Amino acid sequence: MKKIKLRFYGYLNKFISVDQSKNLGLIDDRYYLHNYRGRQTIKDRIESIGVPHSEIALILKNGRPVNFSYLVQPEDFFSIYPYFYNFELQETKKLLPEYPGKPKFILDVHLGRLARYLRRFGFDTAYRNDYLDRQIVEISIKEKRIILSRDLGLLMRKRVKWASFIRDDDPQKQLKEVFDRYSLSNYYQGESRCVNCNGELKKVDKKKIVERLEPKTKKYYNDFRYCSKCDKIYWRGSHYEKTEKLLEKIAPD
Known part of the structure; x- marks a missing residue:
């Protein structure tokens, strides 16, 4: 030996x-x-x-x-x-090449809540609860996505280039891990993606969706975004404010 x-x-x-x-x-x-x-x-x-x-x-x-x-x-x-x-x-x-540009991610089955948080803060995040390990690696290579995982076996696959092991169980602490590791505060400009499907949100005229709004939403809000992939409507209500405060806590200026 x-x-x-x-x-x-x-x-x-x-x-x-x-x-x-x-x-x-x-x-x-x-x-x-x-x-x-x-x-x-x-x-x-x-x-x-x-x-x-x-x-x-x-x-x-x-x-x-x-x-x-x-x-x-x-x-x-x-x-x-x-x-x-x-x-x-x-x-x-450097052992691996620098990731080019604004980070995009793909997450394993254990990180569904983290995926929603990352989408909320505007980061292109692929996630499905039925991805196989080999699919995650293939997509990460094809689409130049950073793998986030709690599976060490996945991260040790030979073709994995950009990846990070998520250490904490708590989704908010997981979000802080990712913000710290990839300096995500430098990229966040107040916009979001669809938390359900990762689709891009587009500004939509209130008149076009007014019939779908609840009475209080219709009364108090005028600025709306629309996801054409899953037909979901977004506005900057209490949930938006709550997550903005979360960001202030985990990634202060």
Whole structure:
């Protein structure tokens, strides 16, 4: 058996189970000894421990940056870092290409409420409760979408490029995770998408939909949006104000 040393920083340690930690052998609370056989890439070794490659921003081998395809050598010492929200890496050190433009997302079956929140704040978010893992990966590649998931197996698939593991169970805290990770406050301009189907909302004349409105809505509101995909009407009522306050709480200026 050959051995390498691995040191994980920040929240990456949370992916390593207690049993896995015992098997690896933690040395001085600083690094793990890891046994391997044959020819192995550092990506395969890291993911065999339970840390998905999508969560890793930087790998240093004996102090020098390497990419996921690096073939590990006996006695190599790796320092493995998560994403730094307030720190920009040099292009030559990035393991994955920067996501181009305003983020678009695709979510797994566990994140339906988060999908509605992201749509409410205007982010193009694909979600169905019957997506298969392979479908999520295919759509993410074809449509250049960031995968958000609570399934580590999905995030470790080889073709996954842009992705993030959602750690919290609470949808509002999940929303904060995503806003922080992808700096979404920089993109939000007060507009929304349809929370039901992700369709784009278009301004509609009140006269055209007035017969469909409840009496109080008809009386107090004049600015409406319409989703042509699912025939739903929106206006800036109490729910809109409530979610605006939520945004102020999770992503203050």
